[in-house]
Amino acid sequence: MAPIVVVIFAVFVAFTRVLFRKSFQYNPEHVAAVMALQERRAITDVRLLVRCLIVLGLVVVGFGLHSVLHIDPSVVAMVGAGTMLLVSKLDVSDVLHEVEWPTLVFFMGLFVMVSGLVHTGVITTFGEWVIDQVDGDFFAAATALLFGSAILGAFFDNIPYVATMAPVVEGLVAEAPDPGTGRALWWAFALGADFGGNGTAVAASANVVAIGIAARTGHRISFWQFTKYGIIVTILSTAIAWLYVWLRYFA
Incomplete structure (x- = not known):
């Protein structure tokens, strides 16, 4: 199915110029603001990021193997969410507020x-x-x-x-x-x-x-x-x- 995906993606990318023509306007201030962004500043705790990525990877593997392990995807998701809370040590009430x-x-x-x-x-x-x-x-x-x-x-x-x-x-x-x-x-x-x-x-x-x-x-x-x-x-x-x-x- 790769050919159909590539064709549809190419058509969509080309057509965005028509769909969003009013948005494709050059603004020097916006460009300068984007270029000034430094993504590394958003990472304040590298160790926590690594732990969370490991948990996320295990959750993805669990989704892929749920039929082999005979575990519902909902159970995998809930276990992953609980594990993420444990490794991040966040307050549960703060997390529930973000749901x-x-x-x-x-x-x-x-x-x-x-x-x-x-x-x-x-x-x-x-x-x-x-x-x-x-x-x-x-x-x-x-x-x-x-x-x-x-x-x-x-x-x-x-x-x-x-x-x-x-x-x-x-x-x-x-x-x-x-x-x-x-x-x-x-x-x-x-x-x-x-x-x-x-x-x-x-x-x-x-x-x-x-x-x-x-x-x-x-x-x-x-x-x-x-x-x-x-x-x-x-x-x-x-x-x-x-x-x-x-x-x-x-x-």
Whole structure:
């Protein structure tokens, strides 16, 4: 999948000149301020930095091996957070004050809503309807998965969306005539959900967290301000991904 990633990255970098043309203005004062920055001054405790990086590395390894160790990623994250508190010797109350509670509550509500759709049978019914509509046309199925995932993923967080829709895609793949077509369906699903995450402020966890941090530092980004750029990026990247899936698996 390296070619499609490189192409989309190149197109996006070129298109930023159009999207953010008003921001690409030379300001000598801003340049001088940036050049005067010295990153080493931000590191006040090298030993603490090393200890924290070791803990962070172990957490990343734990995420990668959680299926082998039979430990949930949430447990790895919590153990890592507790260990980080121990090595940093910070006051727990200060750390809790820095937690993005509005973001966490938002995701709690989102996951509850998605789980409700699963347990009430809405997702299962939808999946059965999708399989019936395919009727042997797997290129149409891949196209619907790609653009449908981009649209739905742009308005519902793409992580619970993928977790919810994976059984539906698995049912479609089971009906595929050959492994290549099955891979096309999985890639269409993955690419659509991935690029849909750029569409709106609530489309991906990273978006919500970044906007929360920006607001806390005095740089508020509204939902529509994010969306007017994100939708354009999603449309471009999804169109390129559709062309790639068509050329690789169906052309």
